Amino acid sequence: MGYPMASNLFKKLGPSKFWVLDHSEPVALKFKQEHGNVHVATKASKIAEECSVIVTMLPASAHVRQVYLGENGLLSKLQPNALVIDSSTIDPSTSKEVSSILEKQGATMLDAPVSGGTLGAQAGTLTFMVGAKTPESFEQSKLILEHMGKNIVYCGLPGTGQVAKICNNMILGISMVAASEAMNLGVRMGMDPKLLASVINTSSGRCWSTELYNPCPGVLPNVPSSRDYTGGFGVSLMAKDMGLAVNAANETKSTTILASVTHQIYNQVMTTPGYEKKDFSSVFKWLNNNAEKYQ
Amino acid sequence: MGYPMASNLFKKLGPSKFWVLDHSEPVALKFKQEHGNVHVATKASKIAEECSVIVTMLPASAHVRQVYLGENGLLSKLQPNALVIDSSTIDPSTSKEVSSILEKQGATMLDAPVSGGTLGAQAGTLTFMVGAKTPESFEQSKLILEHMGKNIVYCGLPGTGQVAKICNNMILGISMVAASEAMNLGVRMGMDPKLLASVINTSSGRCWSTELYNPCPGVLPNVPSSRDYTGGFGVSLMAKDMGLAVNAANETKSTTILASVTHQIYNQVMTTPGYEKKDFSSVFKWLNNNAEKYQ
Amino acid sequence: MGYPMASNLFKKLGPSKFWVLDHSEPVALKFKQEHGNVHVATKASKIAEECSVIVTMLPASAHVRQVYLGENGLLSKLQPNALVIDSSTIDPSTSKEVSSILEKQGATMLDAPVSGGTLGAQAGTLTFMVGAKTPESFEQSKLILEHMGKNIVYCGLPGTGQVAKICNNMILGISMVAASEAMNLGVRMGMDPKLLASVINTSSGRCWSTELYNPCPGVLPNVPSSRDYTGGFGVSLMAKDMGLAVNAANETKSTTILASVTHQIYNQVMTTPGYEKKDFSSVFKWLNNNAEKYQ
Amino acid sequence: MGYPMASNLFKKLGPSKFWVLDHSEPVALKFKQEHGNVHVATKASKIAEECSVIVTMLPASAHVRQVYLGENGLLSKLQPNALVIDSSTIDPSTSKEVSSILEKQGATMLDAPVSGGTLGAQAGTLTFMVGAKTPESFEQSKLILEHMGKNIVYCGLPGTGQVAKICNNMILGISMVAASEAMNLGVRMGMDPKLLASVINTSSGRCWSTELYNPCPGVLPNVPSSRDYTGGFGVSLMAKDMGLAVNAANETKSTTILASVTHQIYNQVMTTPGYEKKDFSSVFKWLNNNAEKYQ
Structure with missing residues (x-):
């Protein structure tokens, strides 16, 4: 799912600074080769250091904990005011907990799981169900998510996207x-x-x-x-x-x-x-x- | 359900001969009082004797067996070539069995259970799901059922309406x-x-x-x-x-x-x-x- | 199950008149060949005619209805005062219904389903759970069932053996x-x-x-x-x-x-x-x- | 459960040093009052500091994590070579994880959930199902558990008591x-x-x-x-x-x-x-x- 989503995002954001990270480095390198003008990170902390807007797509709660809170995770180098959007489908309580930890660092984290499958990801027609602390942060995230999906639905406080x-x-x-x-x-x-x-x-x-x-x-x-x-x-x-x-x-x-x-x-x-x-x-x-x- | 269905049928069929029977005789008498020009039967066999087109609406398989095959039931006086439509929701095997018994007497029996509830029955907008031995008998029944419903769907052989x-x-x-x-x-x-x-x-x-x-x-x-x-x-x-x-x-x-x-x-x-x-x-x-x- | 049960019964009852009937005639003939001095019936009604004590063991409710109430069934020739024991496992309502029909003819019918499997049937160690209209008829049946089982348990009115x-x-x-x-x-x-x-x-x-x-x-x-x-x-x-x-x-x-x-x-x-x-x-x-x- | 278990333990171990801790301090004080010669702790770390044999009984996995690994938890002051027995019923994976963390500190932790209820706890007739890294540590724990129960069953490696x-x-x-x-x-x-x-x-x-x-x-x-x-x-x-x-x-x-x-x-x-x-x-x-x- 992550690959076509990142691809659509890259196409819409044009020549801006763009970093990618995949669990399998060859996949990230293939992305760079296909799209050009892309930086490949090998640690989540590097992404946090370089980017003020971050989108993640991970298989399960344990991976989210690892990538966000683990060694060399996003949290360790997170920029204050960073906007972080997690599109993984995970349990709402993990979503709320990670969001609240990031928030203490001054960042904003939204949960935005998707429906629409790989076909929707490729076509840019995904539905995003978004939990956000404020309507403002939802609006901010919408500007990003619109490049990857068609329906961006506000569901309420952090975790409600997952719900x-x-x-x-x-x-x-x-x-x-x-x-x-x-x-x-x-x-x-x-x-x-x-x-x-x-x-x-x-x-x-x-x-x-x-x-x-x-x-x-x-x-x-x-x-x-x-x-x-x-x-x-x-x-x-x-x-x-x-x-x-x-x-x-x-x-x-x-x-x-x-x-x-x-x-x-x-x-x-x-x-x-x-x-x-x-x-x-x-x-x-x-x-x-x-x-x-x-x- | 039966009352509003019969009411719609009566209104559309006009002054033709019309017999009704209800488990509770006062209900049948009330129908007569409300609609006029209606005959009230006290036995199913009387209906069979008088009518060549019969519609039944009963609560469960046991009642269908009783009314069709029991003492003073429809079968005992059924006219050859009668067209019998059962709108009860019952188990398909009873439906098939009763249909096949009636057929041996020369009659045609269809199962035509409904969806749409009492509101649909009153408004004449029911859906009928019809099992019939031949497309011809389905077409025959449609002329009747159209007076009580909006969608008359052919489902296949007897019993398939129930299915x-x-x-x-x-x-x-x-x-x-x-x-x-x-x-x-x-x-x-x-x-x-x-x-x-x-x-x-x-x-x-x-x-x-x-x-x-x-x-x-x-x-x-x-x-x-x-x-x-x-x-x-x-x-x-x-x-x-x-x-x-x-x-x-x-x-x-x-x-x-x-x-x-x-x-x-x-x-x-x-x-x-x-x-x-x-x-x-x-x-x-x-x-x-x-x-x-x-x- | 029926074969070893009948075998034990035959061995204990000695040279008395003994009739058998099986859905598959070769099985009944094999029984005769193995045990000698046994009569083979081809219709249930023949059994009813010849015997005042009858034990049945059938696969399901439909077979019990057929053998008891169907054409050439037990009921058609049942001796008044016959004692009939059905060891089939069937639904209690069929059991009660058939028992009550037989009773109107003057016979006594008990339900006596077993537990213990084929091994228990061969060894004569089955448990019989018995529904009987009176304690007396239970005692009567016990004299028969003891030849095939070890525990003969009185469960109450007809049908309760099944229950x-x-x-x-x-x-x-x-x-x-x-x-x-x-x-x-x-x-x-x-x-x-x-x-x-x-x-x-x-x-x-x-x-x-x-x-x-x-x-x-x-x-x-x-x-x-x-x-x-x-x-x-x-x-x-x-x-x-x-x-x-x-x-x-x-x-x-x-x-x-x-x-x-x-x-x-x-x-x-x-x-x-x-x-x-x-x-x-x-x-x-x-x-x-x-x-x-x-x- | 913990109270009667501790009571039996105290009675059998006689005048040795004995510390208790309960989530509700009045309960711990009541224990001291009833049994005399008992020390009351207010933090798990104090227990770890004072005792080389520790038994815990907690409601759920989260409490075990808190008491063992949390702030002022057992781990923070655990004696090398301490023998720790957790009788809580919790999920096997938490049990295994906590056991493996304690082991890295040189301690031995066993899971020993019980069956037998409060009556069994009072009577000292509980069954303990024990997971232990070695048969030796199981034997060690048995000397303690025998004061509270009747059957002490070895189930295998850490976590298998829970399993x-x-x-x-x-x-x-x-x-x-x-x-x-x-x-x-x-x-x-x-x-x-x-x-x-x-x-x-x-x-x-x-x-x-x-x-x-x-x-x-x-x-x-x-x-x-x-x-x-x-x-x-x-x-x-x-x-x-x-x-x-x-x-x-x-x-x-x-x-x-x-x-x-x-x-x-x-x-x-x-x-x-x-x-x-x-x-x-x-x-x-x-x-x-x-x-x-x-x-």
Whole structure:
């Protein structure tokens, strides 16, 4: 995700000073080679030293802690008044905590997780859900984020960007399993899958998963289910997001029965041989084991 | 449901011969009083004797068996070539079985369960999902159903109307719990519920339950959640529909993990003191127990 | 199950008149060949005509309805005062209904489902859980059942034998999944499985599944988990019993969240390639997918 | 728990130097008053300075981090060669991490969570599940733990004491819900609860929850269910332990479908008005809502 986002940012910001850092140095060097006029850092602290606006995109909470607060991390050399935007999807409490530590140093940190996937990152059409201490800092960040996305949504105080993201994704994760169970059941009971999808999509079962990302092969062209669940959003990434939702729920004593079960379903699917690299809609295929015997 | 449907039918069919039967005779008499020129039957067999087109709307599979196949039931006096439309939501296997028995008598029976609720029934804007042995019999039934609904959808062979209905409703039931868990979590974590709903509705968590029937009070006007969950679609009706889905799944060896858990959630909600007569979106309130302590 | 039960019964009852009937006639003929002095029936009604004491063992509710109430069924020729014992595991409401129909003919019907498996059937050590209208009829049945089992337990009115059986088996089915999840987790976190089992078995996690039928290979000798889950009680039979529990729960508005999820887990396991003929404790293996990657 | 454990320890160790520290100083002072010849500390570091053998009992991982690694924590003044035993139930990864930090300082830290409840703590009959780097350090700790418990079980390397505890408790938590669902179902279907319990306890559904802690009122005397679920092990404590199991499962990619659902059930029960201070077996009562209407 980080690469195409940085690429769009670079293209829009023109010839200004631009530093990049990737966990894998060859990736950073490739970026420099492709875009020219880019500096490559090998430590986060170097980025902090050189830049007053910083955008990060990291896989999980532990990496955010490391890059921000760890040895040679951003915090160690952070410029006062720096504007730092973290687009990682991590747990809201880590987001709030890191933001509050940076703020004590005079910097401003916003959480701005994205939706839209790698395709959205390439096209510059991502949605950013932004948590910011003040509307002013949100407006500041918007000027940056607009170069990488289309919808920049203000969600409230630091951490609420993460909250919005995980609440959205937990519904997505659940409704994909729901759509898979329903399509599988309907087909086994003799309905044509396209017809079933069209009935649902004009009725109260309609959701993003049935309309735009139907998990049953052949219903929609150009979605993962129609190319054996390749591409798309990996089942292990969805398992990670469901885990964030469940953790956040536990911290606030919110009951999440379906999110918890769904989390475990994705855990089971992703460890089933053959499913590790599949799109999350492959839960349909997983449910549809041996279908030919029962139809 | 049956009353307003019959009312619309009567208004459109004009002065033709019209018979009604209700489990509660006063209801049938009230219909006659209100509409005039209507005959009231006290046995289903009388209806079968008098009418060549029959529409039924019954609570559950057992009632359909009773009214169609039981003592003094429709079957006992059915006219050859009668057209019989059952709009009850029941399990697909009962639907198929009764249809096949009637067919042996020369009649045509279609399953045509509805979505749209009592408001849709009154307004004549119901959706009918129709299972019919032939496209011709579907077209025949459409001429009748159009007087009571707006969308008349052909779903395939007898029983597939039921299949479409329960597949749709199982997604609805699951996504309502998903929406409730997510809205509850987001609010407890400090997000404004309207803002959270608007983020979800422009992203991949979007579904009928978040957009048109949001379970969190105050997000939408004129939905049950904004009037303490009165009106709408009762939690016990949703529990019944989830049960139909789970039964159908068992018959076809289709795994329905989320539908089963959701079925039990509605079972538990509907037996919780204070929830028996609430709309099914009251699962939000049920999850939100003691929220003030944890927010 | 029926064969060894009948065999024990024949051995104890000595040279008295003895009729057998099996869905597969060669099985019945083999029984005659092996035991001699046995009559083979080809219709249930013949059994009813000839015998005043009848024991049945059938796979599911539908078969019980067929054999008792169907064409050429027991009911058609039942002797007044016949004593009929049904050892099938079926849903309690069917049991009650058939019993009450037979009673109107003057016969006495008891439900007496068993636990103990094929090994218990061969050894004559089965447990029978008996529902009977009167203590007297229970005592009568006991004289017969003692030839096939060791514990003959009176559970109450007709149907309660089934109730006891499904309540027991739903705990068994759930605790086997619980034991599998816990053993899998413990082993992945570095504990020796035998040591973990011994800690659990001397503490509050102790249950039949951890003590006598541990699902983790190598913990106990002579259980299915130590011979790649062959033999034992098939996963599809457990799925059937969980389904009976869930159905009974629905009829009485009893919430069964864990039983419902567990039912679906067994449904999923039994349709996973390679698991169809495995013992129900193979849920451990199913959970343990790709374990080598994560340990 | 800590108070009676310390009391037993003090009684057995006789007049040796004895320091205590409690989060609530009055509790520590009461201990001194009751036992005499006891020193009261106000900081963990003071304990570390004065004692070469230390036992801690804390509510959760965060408290362990604070008391061991925080400001004025044990680590700051730890004696080389100190023997430190933590009897808290916390997540295994925190246990391992803290143990490894202390070890770098030359100390030995063991995890030794307990089972047996406050009654066991008072009677000195607790079970300790011990994780220790070497068998020698386990033997050393055993000399201390024997003063407070009856069974001191060696589980393996640091962290495995926690692993054994949470694996045991997750089976306990699940089987209690299973027992509650089954007893509730059986009773609603007309079985006498004592009779049902006795059938289960001689069959394959037998578990600690049905035999020794039956959740259905009236089956056993002297258990929480027979005194409106007072005393015993609080539902929120069980929710905490289920949460530890689920977290550990996520870290090791172990699927825990039933543990996750059960975790959420206890979450929901403990936030239901009237249940916050109840024993965890009150899940029976929660399921049994409105039972009188459905029986």
